[in-house]
Amino acid sequence: MPAFAPPGEFTTRPTLEGTFGMVASTHWLASSTAQSVLERGGNAFDAAVAGAFVLHVVEPHLNGPGGDMTGLFATAEEPGRPVVLMGQGAAPAAATPEHYRAEGLDLVPGAGALAAAVPAAVDAWLLLLQEHGTWEVADVLEYAIGYAEDGHPVLPRVCQQIAAVAELFTAHWPTSAARWMPAGRVPRPGELITDPGYVRVLRELIAAGEAVGQDVPDPRVARVAAARTEWRTGRVADEAAEFAATVHRHSDGADHAGVITAADFAGASASFEEATTFTFRGYTIAKTGPWGQGPVLLQTLAILEGLPDDHLDPSTELGAHTVLEALKLAYADRDTYYGDAVDVDLSVLLSEEYAAERRALIGQRASLEFRPGHLAGATGAAPPLRTAAEQAARSDRDPVSAGGGEPSVPAARGAAGPAQEAPAEQSSAVTGDPGADADGIVRGDTCHLDVVDRWGNMISATPSGGWLQSSPTIPGLGFCLGTRLQMTWLDEHSPSALTPGRRPRTTLTPTLVLQDGAPVLALGSPGGDQQDQWQLLLILRLLVGGWTPQAAIDAPALHSTAIAGSFWPRTWEPGGAVVEDRLGEEVISGLERRGHRVTRAGDWALGRLSCVVRDPATGVLRAAANPRGAQGYAVGR
Numbered sequence: 001m002p003a004f005a006p007p008g009e010f011t012t013r014p015t016l017e018g019t020f021g022m023v024a025s026t027h028w029l030a031s032s033t034a035q036s037v038l039e040r041g042g043n044a045f046d047a048a049v050a051g052a053f054v055l056h057v058v059e060p061h062l063n064g065p066g067g068d069m070t071g072l073f074a075t076a077e078e079p080g081r082p083v084v085l086m087g088q089g090a091a092p093a094a095a096t097p098e099h100y101r102a103e104g105l106d107l108v109p110g111a112g113a114l115a116a117a118v119p120a121a122v123d124a125w126l127l128l129l130q131e132h133g134t135w136e137v138a139d140v141l142e143y144a145i146g147y148a149e150d151g152h153p154v155l156p157r158v159c160q161q162i163a164a165v166a167e168l169f170t171a172h173w174p175t176s177a178a179r180w181m182p183a184g185r186v187p188r189p190g191e192l193i194t195d196p197g198y199v200r201v202l203r204e205l206i207a208a209g210e211a212v213g214q215d216v217p218d219p220r221v222a223r224v225a226a227a228r229t230e231w232r233t234g235r236v237a238d239e240a241a242e243f244a245a246t247v248h249r250h251s252d253g254a255d256h257a258g259v260i261t262a263a264d265f266a267g268a269s270a271s272f273e274e275a276t277t278f279t280f281r282g283y284t285i286a287k288t289g290p291w292g293q294g295p296v297l298l299q300t301l302a303i304l305e306g307l308p309d310d311h312l313d314p315s316t317e318l319g320a321h322t323v324l325e326a327l328k329l330a331y332a333d334r335d336t337y338y339g340d341a342v343d344v345d346l347s348v349l350l351s352e353e354y355a356a357e358r359r360a361l362i363g364q365r366a367s368l369e370f371r372p373g374h375l376a377g378a379t380g381a382a383p384p385l386r387t388a389a390e391q392a393a394r395s396d397r398d399p400v401s402a403g404g405g406e407p408s409v410p411a412a413r414g415a416a417g418p419a420q421e422a423p424a425e426q427s428s429a430v431t432g433d434p435g436a437d438a439d440g441i442v443r444g445d446t447c448h449l450d451v452v453d454r455w456g457n458m459i460s461a462t463p464s465g466g467w468l469q470s471s472p473t474i475p476g477l478g479f480c481l482g483t484r485l486q487m488t489w490l491d492e493h494s495p496s497a498l499t500p501g502r503r504p505r506t507t508l509t510p511t512l513v514l515q516d517g518a519p520v521l522a523l524g525s526p527g528g529d530q531q532d533q534w535q536l537l538l539i540l541r542l543l544v545g546g547w548t549p550q551a552a553i554d555a556p557a558l559h560s561t562a563i564a565g566s567f568w569p570r571t572w573e574p575g576g577a578v579v580e581d582r583l584g585e586e587v588i589s590g591l592e593r594r595g596h597r598v599t600r601a602g603d604w605a606l607g608r609l610s611c612v613v614r615d616p617a618t619g620v621l622r623a624a625a626n627p628r629g630a631q632g633y634a635v636g637r
Contacts, residue, residue: 003309004545005316007555012627015550022623022636023047024610025449026062026526029152030054031625033143034451035635037135044457045073046135048449049125052463053144053202055447056479057195058152060468061161062526063447065198066240067465067482069121070294072275072286072512072522075132076456079616080517082275082286085461087124088484088508089117089268090340093500094259097490100498103256108486108498110568111400112250113258113471115483117504119240121463122231124270126205130224131272132457137227138206148478149199151192155631158468162186165469168400172249173472176480180468197478205230236477237265243474244481251568253399258471260481275512278350280305281543284514291340293566294509295349297532299330301539302355303362312544314537314558315583317590323540324560324577324596325362327533329371331563336372336380339495340502344378366595368562368574381494383564388571399569446508446526452519452612452621460510460522462531486568507566511535513543516616523611525626529566533559534607549611549624556582557606561599573597580605604628612636 016022021038025031034051038044048071056065063069071085100108109115129140162169163186169177179197180187187193208230209223216222231237244258275286278298285301287294303326304312313319337344348354358373370385446464451457465482473480487505488498496505507528513521521542525534534557541552561576577596579588582603592598610632613622623634 004313004541004547007541007547007551011548011550011554013550015548016623016634016636018621018637019454019619020621020637021047021451021453022612022621022634023051023449023451024612024623024625024632024634025051025055026447026608026610026626026632027055027059028631028633029058029147030447030449031633031635034449036143037140038453042135043133043455044451044453044459045128045132046140047453048451048459048461049129049133050140050143051449051451052125052461053141054147055449055463057144057147057198058155059447060479061158062445062467063121063463064466064468064470064479064482065122065201066116066119066470066479067121067463067467068117068119068484068506068508069124069461069463070288070292070506070508070510071124071128071459071461072510073132073457073459074512074514074519079456079519080514082277082512082514082519084273084275084288085124085128086271086273087120088292088503088506089120090501090503091117091485091488091498092260092264094261095485095498095500097492097498099259100490104254105252106490107568107570108488108490109250109252109256110483110486111470112248112256113244113260113481114250114256115485116244116258116260116471116481117484118260118264118268119466119482120268120270121465123228123268126224126228126231127270130221130228136220137209137224141202141206145199145202148195148202151194153190154187154193156189157629159187159189161469168249168469172400175475176468176473178475179473179478195478197476201236201477204235208234232268233266237262239476240474240481241265243472248472249400251400258481276346278302282515283543285539286512286514288509290338290342290344290346291503292506292509293334293338293532295338295346296330296334297509297511297536298350299333299355300326300532300536302350302352303329303359306356306359309544312540314540315555315587317587320558320583320587320591321366321594321596322362323536324558325367327536327560328367328562329358329361329373331529331560332370332372335383335564337375337378337495339497339505340499342379342495344375344495348375364594366575368595379495381491383489383494384570385564385572386570387573388569391569391571446528446531448510448524448526448608448610450522450524450610450612450623452522452614454619456518456614456616458512458519458522458612458614460512460524462508462510462524462526464508464526487566505566507531509535511539513539518616519614520616521611521613523609525607525609527608529563530559530606534609537607538609538611549613549622553607553609553611553624553626556580558583559606578606608632610634
């Protein structure tokens, strides 16, 4: 008998196979754009950049130019070296805990310019194009300009998101109302919408490079570099800083001014970093460093590595319980030790000895405790642990509806099928897209994009932030600033404390997998604190269970909510677990008997995974994408 249960015959769509190029993303227009670049001779990095700028336009409820991104890639020239594309901006110079507490805050707001880190996504994509792409800025931006200038059919979920915050827009954020409700109403699904402000920004990036002469060593690279300089020091920086300084409503229900300045923009720059890696079942798993949550997946795999395969099948009671308990242990370390410029020793954190200590804590019943490990010499601080009810009782203001990030606890139980539209009141629960949760908070979410080309270049990237409900729209730019600083604490002793010049501990966490010194799998998902949890399920089903990519993505998902939430209002649920009903009554009842406090989310509710695969021996490429919500697509040939 196999250690993993077989996936069954049903999959929502086939795993794509070919040899030319493969793309998977959270929107079909981004996937098709990236594939078009491959067809026109571009490489995987050209394709990813073009697709990413399209995502700014067609998924404005999930990301924007004012947000952030992280990526992991490997080149055909250095296939064994996974590299992090770091597009997470830092806190502005004036973003100090003292200032925020003086504003009457005990948490960084989930919406409003006080929550804005310096936008770094655009600079990161241009850095990738500059160093590893082959196309001109004008060529990769052509697709996004077309959709922003000529219009694109607006998604139902964008309309749902605008409707959820329409009162906020009209009462407090008039520039957002003018941008998203130009006729005084919420747009209708399928209606063509445009973004002339962003068109102007993109054309200015192109124009910045037109003055570059042919006498420089590499004119194309110089033109991309000029576009990066324009983004960081030109009109975008000036107008964004000036507008953010105006007083406006934040998610705590009070009015504040932002602190970001043009100097913060000018001093920020995306970068490349070495990946953090761990070997699991003969595969090298690559993630970000502990300035992001990436190592939490590696820690979980280290705990699971010492267990037999039959303990790792998330489709069984034993496997689901084991996975949930291992995740809680890894996330407790994340919340206690991770942060930018921390002193945590990853060689200890991922060591066999430490993993064995943590593994020994997994019992037959669900733990209701917060249990970080002890790391000698590391500075750690446990976060405040408040349930949703406790946090609500602390507020003496009426918070606005906007704020918070990727949904964790579904608002309503639903069973929408994989290719059906979820009802509006179930959007956050059923699809993983933004929507109003049970607490009334309208949350943002994230995009994802994976590309592999015929030469062996591969990238996994997760753009996010700058959602349309993040903060008021900047009139001359057509977009708003992001809210990633809500992932910091106002406790100076925390390793993820709000600190000028330091990055918030982002949840953006793409994954690259290598075997025998070559990239074989790029994957990721939206979902905030759930991103690594859902990716873990995919990795286990692919690498241990031997399932096909599409079957592994289609399979029932689950995640823990017994972790300190990264998004405002930053709550946790001891013993909480959210599952798709398709996991089966026997498994779900077994989890409840073990003490898990289970929320049943519906049949097709959790995870928006996608992936691309390459077999180095044959050159065969594969791709698969999430069917939930009928939006993600894989394309290729």
